[in-house]
Amino acid sequence: MDQSWWKESVVYQIYPRSFKDSNGDGVGDLQGIVEKLDYLKELGVDIIWLSPVYKSPNDDNGYDVSDYQDIMDEFGTMADWEHLIQEMHDREMKLMMDLVVNHSSDEHHWFLEAKKSKDNPYRNYYIWRKGKDGKEPTNWESFFSGSAWEYDETTDEYFLHLFSKKQPDLNWENAKLRKEVYDMMNWWIDKGVDGFRMDVINLISKAGYQDARNMEGKKYASGAEYFFNGPKIHEYLQEMNKEVLSRGVVTVGETPGVDVEQAKLYTGSDRNELNMVFQFEHMDLDSGPGGKWDLRPLKLKDLRDNFTKWQKGLEGEGWNSLYLNNHDQPRMVSRFGNDGKYRVESAKMLATFLHTLQGTPYIYQGEEIGMTNVKFASIEEYKDIETLNMYKEKVNENNEDEAKVMESIYVKGRDNARTPVQWNASEHAGFTTGTPWIAVNPNYKEVNVEQAVADPDSIFHYYKKLIKLRKENEVIVYGAYDVLLDDHEQIYAYTRTLKKEKLLVILNFTDHRPEFKLPEDMICRDVEVLISNYEQPEEPDVTSIKLRPYEAVVYKYR
Ligand code: ISL
């Protein structure tokens, strides 16, 4: 058993734009975060992952960086950032910065130089190709719709942008670029940063530039096989580790399209690459072959099989990061639980799930009070570039059914996660005294931090308890995971075992009342309830239990 502080930690993700506005301009900021540090400390957070706060024209809310060593004007100044990290360290919280180096902004001075001429010293910091028969160099599709290539008139070449055209991809083949990145990272570590979350880090090595296999009738195709986990990815990460990460910072790589075997290569303790990765397989279980907007219902069996695969796969070899939502995904309670009648029960059930698996749990802002998805009446109210580009392509260009497209946005759109954190029942949920950059979810009068902190039975207090249990029970962090009832359509149950310690976790993922029957060989009368989202009997009998809607219960064997 390989123990590490970051395995025992709980991470809280802040999307600064939507967290807390301190000066009434409608945009969350660094000073707003400082105001809420005591709240996060009370929750039990060890590490804060801060989505990008660097200088940015905000085409993709900060994921388009125009200066890696300066702070976005709307969020404050470098002095504000220094104040924030000081206040965090005073409270023994660590800061994980977002590192966005697959691409920069097209307003970064490197790119402004690069596009001046073919022989500019910065040209090679980006990826330029000639057109093919008057068209783009390859048929690759951008993650944000349309071609992944943009034509540049000055030099009569195209540049690659896997995301928006204001996010040109950096050329990692260029050793000078790599050194600039490492120097920049070291500069932040010198300023006190404790770790990095690395944006789409498994996309930085490209395998070549050829047409991807195309599905019938589509103009562009996913070029994933040319840039997911490319040929030099491990070489680059090992180099980065040697130059920067070995100084002792915590790392998590965002790695879409990574499977268990690849994750072992990224996170294996003998590999000198990363500590953890965010894998995406469980985020794809409710999508059809048409991709994320192609909605299909989630089956509990698929979810369980997937988590079991990752839990067993990385056991003793790598380390899982545990998440059910973030700033790119719909709200967890709306997606995997029930955001109506059983909002509180199901949010607690899902929290029990995440916080009793092997791995490091990540909480996304507002999750701890059970914030839900939002339905804005019109596309005008949406802000996310991915959503807006998709809508334009499907509705305006391809004449697809508007209502159906809006429905997919309600279920999967990224703005579900980006409405302001609901602090109290006052106007704009206490997020701002001005006009928020994106509208507040109308349920803020009922769902807000003030209410949750005051109510001892709230989701907030339940999270607090789960986090505390993790600190007190090694088995929660390090215990081996074993699944029970692997075919059940409503119940997800598993055990966690560490030496003589054993936990039994029973979760009802539905509003039905299924009966849980414990396998014979697991029967033990001497159990204690560690936590549950319902009242439990003084002397529990775990051999057979009729579960209530979204009931979660964790037993400890004595
Ligand atoms: O958001 C997604 C799901 O629809 C993904 O396609 C997402 O774009 C992908 O996971 C990469 O995400 C990261 O890089 C993007 C940025 O827009 C996301 O916010 C970030 O998390 C480009 O920097």
Ligand code: CA
């Ligand atoms: Ca502000």
